[in-house]
Amino acid sequence: MPGQFLTLLGASGSGKTTTLRLIAGLETPTSGTLHFAGRDITDVPPTHRDMRMVFQDFALFPNLSVYDNVAFGLRLRIARRRLAKHEIDPRVRRYLDLVHLGEHVAKMPHQLSGGQKQRVALARALATEPEVVLFDEPLGSLDASLRKAMQVELKRMHRELGRTFVYVTHDQDEALTMSDRIAVMQNSRLLQVGTPEDVYLRPSCAAVARFIGAANILGCTIESVDAHGVQVRLGGGSAVRAATSEPGLGAGTSVRLMMRAEHFVFDRTGAGEQTSWLSGRVAERLFLGRSVEYQVVLDGSEETISVLDQGGGPPALPRDGRLEFGIRWADARLLKD
Amino acid sequence: MLFWLMPPLAWFSVFMLVPYAMLFYYALGSVDYMTFKPGFSAANFIRVFTTEPYLGVLLKSIKLGLITAAGSAVLGFPVAFCMAFQTRSAARRFQLYLLVIVPWWAAYLVKAYAWKTILGTNGIINKGLAMIGFHPLTFLIYNQTSVALVLIYIFTPFAVLSIYASLERIPTNLLEAASNLGASGWEIFRRIILPLSLPGVIAGSIITFSLSFGDFVAPALVGGADAVMISNIVINLLGVAFDWPMAAAIGIVVIAFGLTLISISGRLEAQGAVRS
Numbered sequence: 001m002p003g004q005f006l007t008l009l010g011a012s013g014s015g016k017t018t019t020l021r022l023i024a025g026l027e028t029p030t031s032g033t034l035h036f037a038g039r040d041i042t043d044v045p046p047t048h049r050d051m052r053m054v055f056q057d058f059a060l061f062p063n064l065s066v067y068d069n070v071a072f073g074l075r076l077r078i079a080r081r082r083l084a085k086h087e088i089d090p091r092v093r094r095y096l097d098l099v100h101l102g103e104h105v106a107k108m109p110h111q112l113s114g115g116q117k118q119r120v121a122l123a124r125a126l127a128t129e130p131e132v133v134l135f136d137e138p139l140g141s142l143d144a145s146l147r148k149a150m151q152v153e154l155k156r157m158h159r160e161l162g163r164t165f166v167y168v169t170h171d172q173d174e175a176l177t178m179s180d181r182i183a184v185m186q187n188s189r190l191l192q193v194g195t196p197e198d199v200y201l202r203p204s205c206a207a208v209a210r211f212i213g214a215a216n217i218l219g220c221t222i223e224s225v226d227a228h229g230v231q232v233r234l235g236g237g238s239a240v241r242a243a244t245s246e247p248g249l250g251a252g253t254s255v256r257l258m259m260r261a262e263h264f265v266f267d268r269t270g271a272g273e274q275t276s277w278l279s280g281r282v283a284e285r286l287f288l289g290r291s292v293e294y295q296v297v298l299d300g301s302e303e304t305i306s307v308l309d310q311g312g313g314p315p316a317l318p319r320d321g322r323l324e325f326g327i328r329w330a331d332a333r334l335l336k337d
Numbered sequence: 338m339l340f341w342l343m344p345p346l347a348w349f350s351v352f353m354l355v356p357y358a359m360l361f362y363y364a365l366g367s368v369d370y371m372t373f374k375p376g377f378s379a380a381n382f383i384r385v386f387t388t389e390p391y392l393g394v395l396l397k398s399i400k401l402g403l404i405t406a407a408g409s410a411v412l413g414f415p416v417a418f419c420m421a422f423q424t425r426s427a428a429r430r431f432q433l434y435l436l437v438i439v440p441w442w443a444a445y446l447v448k449a450y451a452w453k454t455i456l457g458t459n460g461i462i463n464k465g466l467a468m469i470g471f472h473p474l475t476f477l478i479y480n481q482t483s484v485a486l487v488l489i490y491i492f493t494p495f496a497v498l499s500i501y502a503s504l505e506r507i508p509t510n511l512l513e514a515a516s517n518l519g520a521s522g523w524e525i526f527r528r529i530i531l532p533l534s535l536p537g538v539i540a541g542s543i544i545t546f547s548l549s550f551g552d553f554v555a556p557a558l559v560g561g562a563d564a565v566m567i568s569n570i571v572i573n574l575l576g577v578a579f580d581w582p583m584a585a586a587i588g589i590v591v592i593a594f595g596l597t598l599i600s601i602s603g604r605l606e607a608q609g610a611v612r613s
Contacts, residue, residue, distance in 0.1 A: 047521060048519075057508075059513070061529055128519070
């Protein structure tokens with residue numbers, strides 16, 4: 001969809017960068033076709049695609065100043081009579097201002113910091129006002145605080161410019177915070193495409209759930225199916241109800257149960273009726289500042305799950321203490337393998 | 338610490354400082370009836386720049402050096418470009434590299450003689466022409482053109498390797514970025530590759546210039562009276578005329594000229610510093 005912020009998310013080697021390079025035309029597909037706005041662009045050379053890429057290591061031209069780097073694509077357009085000479089200067093300055101580099105126009109790339117180089121690369125890509133801007137892990141080489149700032153900047157620019165951004169990252173937090181839609185990739189396959197809420201709360205399979213937010217995933221067997229959902233029994237014998245709407249699941253089927261660590265509740269009276277209760281032995285208690293994470297071995301099994309207490313949980317439990325916790329039916333999800 | 342500095346210091350003094358000092362010592366003296374007389378006079382240096390044939394030959398050597406440098410760069414660039422960007426595999430690149438470097442395993446003298454047998458009056462070209470009934474061409478050899486030709490042939494590998502070294506350092510993603518921004522092949526070459534390879538071209542040109550400027554084999558073998566170069570003059574002064582002071586003065590001028598050239602180009606390179 002035009003104007004969207006789409007993120008390709010996956011571990012390294014999942015094929016997301018290759019996908020991006022295919023879109024840009026820097027790589028040729030061995031099979032299949034590539035369509036852009038309904039047109040087949042498989043054999044269109046990169047030069048003729050209206051897409052600009054922001055490279056992982058910036059790829060600024062070291063022999064050109066900041067100004068000339070940004071003007072590079074525009075000057076090529078004069079030669080092709082798609083732009084008049086007098087349009088260049090205001091355009092370059094507008095985009096350098098947009099990335100807050102207005103005072104650095106005369107500098108050479110090697111005189112810039114990592115974050116500044118990043119922004120020059122961004123201005124260079126945006127200056128030609130392409131339909132699509134492609135990002136290949138553009139924040140990968142920046143430190144954490146700079147990353148955060150650049151994420152906010154990118155989000156702002158996406159909103160202001162209204163262009164389509166296709167963004168490659170292996171950082172799930174980055175993907176969740178920035179995207180309109182996320183495409184989760186693994187082993188060169190597309191696992192799921194959806195809004196951040198979709199892929200986080202309603203992952204299509206165990207791999208997506210595991211990759212995004214490291215969910216607890218347990219093997220289980222369906223015990224009964226009724227109007228309110230499905231009851232499953234875990235390996236250890238505990239029963240959990242899930243308000244799933246997945247069709248075609250009958251009793252006796254082996255499925256996987258996903259429970260997010262932060263969805264567990266501890267207060268029996270406040271939890272309401274539609275909650276399943278589990279208990280286990282605390283194997284490890286990790287203090288995370290804003291919350292406490294328990295590594296809990298479920299009763300009657302060897303499986304360890306992670307339970308997050310964001311306030312409201314029991315007072316500091318020692319190791320080997322017993323923890324009881326609940327999961328609302330709506331928060332427990334069944335996944336196919 | 339001092340112990341480890343000894344060998345380089347010794348090397349430097351024995352092979353650099355002492356010879357230069359001797360060179361100066363001779364250059365400032367004079368010769369009287371084939372015997373050297375020490376002195377302290379700049380007369381020899383003045384003669385280098387005021388008396389023929391010294392000045393003329395010096396200028397001619399510079400001219401031939403520049404022609405060689407330019408010719409080697411022009412011939413070497415496409416080869417280096419091929420090695421850096423047009424080879425599909427490392428094996429193919431190595432083959433090309435061997436083609437450039439293998440001629441260097443043959444002695445210089447042999448290669449220069451080979452040119453004599455190609456260009457000479459009884460050489461391959463003229464024999465061939467005679468067979469089809471033409472008069473032999475006399476302009477092929479014993480002039481400045483033949484000297485330049487041989488010098489370019491001999492020194493082009495230096496230009497190739499030096500240019501290749503700079504081309505190879507250009508990251509592929511710069512070329513991808515340029516094409517992504519809409520640049521055609523020629524525009525990428527013109528705006529990115531050529532400027533980034535300039536340090537290599539300059540470095541290669543300095544090498545080829547210095548080597549050909551001071552060369553004496555090519556002019557001795559394929560250069561006639563018209564193509565005498567400064568090193569031939571020095572050899573004659575040393576071996577025939579026994580005018581060592583004059584030879585030393587020319588040597589110093591040549592060395593000073595080389596150093597000036599290198600420092601100027603170093604300055605130029607630092608100004609247009611291309612760092613990533």
